[in-house]
Amino acid sequence: DVKVTQSSRYLVKRTGEKVFLECVQDMDHENMFWYRQDPGLGLRLIYFSYDVKMKEKGDIPEGYSVSREKKERFSLILESASTNQTSMYLCASSFWRNNSPLHFGNGTRLTVT
Amino acid sequence: DQQVKQNSPSLSVQEGRISILNCDYTNSMFDYFLWYKKYPAEGPTFLISISSIKDKNEDGRFTVFLNKSAKHLSLHIVPSQPGDSAVYFCAAITNTGTASKLTFGTGTRLQVTL
Numbered sequence: 001d002v003k004v005t006q007s008s009r010y011l012v013k014r015t016g017e018k019v020f021l022e023c024v025q026d027m028d029h030e031n032m033f034w035y036r037q038d039p040g041l042g043l044r045l046i047y048f049s050y051d052v053k054m055k056e057k058g059d060i061p062e063g064y065s066v067s068r069e070k071k072e073r074f075s076l077i078l079e080s081a082s083t084n085q086t087s088m089y090l091c092a093s094s095f096w097r098n099n100s101p102l103h104f105g106n107g108t109r110l111t112v113t
Numbered sequence: 114d115q116q117v118k119q120n121s122p123s124l125s126v127q128e129g130r131i132s133i134l135n136c137d138y139t140n141s142m143f144d145y146f147l148w149y150k151k152y153p154a155e156g157p158t159f160l161i162s163i164s165s166i167k168d169k170n171e172d173g174r175f176t177v178f179l180n181k182s183a184k185h186l187s188l189h190i191v192p193s194q195p196g197d198s199a200v201y202f203c204a205a206i207t208n209t210g211t212a213s214k215l216t217f218g219t220g221t222r223l224q225v226t227l
Contacts, residue, residue, distance in 0.1 A: 101147060
């Protein structure tokens with residue numbers, strides 16, 4: 001079974017703090033993704049990576065950056081957290097081939113106060 | 114600009130009956146569609162998919178129908194069970210050449226009652 005592990009289930013941070021969300025997958029997947037889930041908006045893609053050190057912007061990249069130094073690990077960085085970044089963050093991974101389903105972690109609920 | 118829409122935020126169905134969840138999309142470049150199921154405090158899990166060259170795909174109690182001309186797909190669950198109570202997301206794939214990007218709908222919360 002694919003396992004996608006997000007390091008924290010819950011985080012509470014203050015406005016202006018730098019926040020790191022970590023994600024590790026154990027299936028040697030080439031692609032990794034960060035989504036956020038908000039009520040009434042579904043899941044929206046923040047960033048994705050198709051290879052080590054490669055990244056592409058998703059639909060809502062503003063206020064975020066990412067890092068992929070190793071194939072199994074994909075980090076989401078909030079440079080200066082703001083209250084509108086309070087959300088559920090979901091990491092996912094998949095194989096490189098077309099139409100490969102995404103496998104998700106259990107999510108990190110981030111609250112920015 | 115919501116390219117994948119689920120217009121029913123919630124649906125309640127009796128156990129044993131059919132559940133029908135609907136999804137509409139606007140981007141004609143989408144050529145592969147998936148349904149995910151999400152329980153509270155868990156990540157979404159893949160349920161079933163369909164290619165645009167088909168109009169139906171079946172897997173046990175779950176069937177997905179695709180009407181390309183109407184840009185509409187639906188998920189049928191027969192018979193519905195209490196364990197099916199969850200939020201269901203439809204998603205559409207854009208193949209960028211580097212990765213398959215999923216665009217998700219807003220979700221429909223299904224409640225299966227006894």
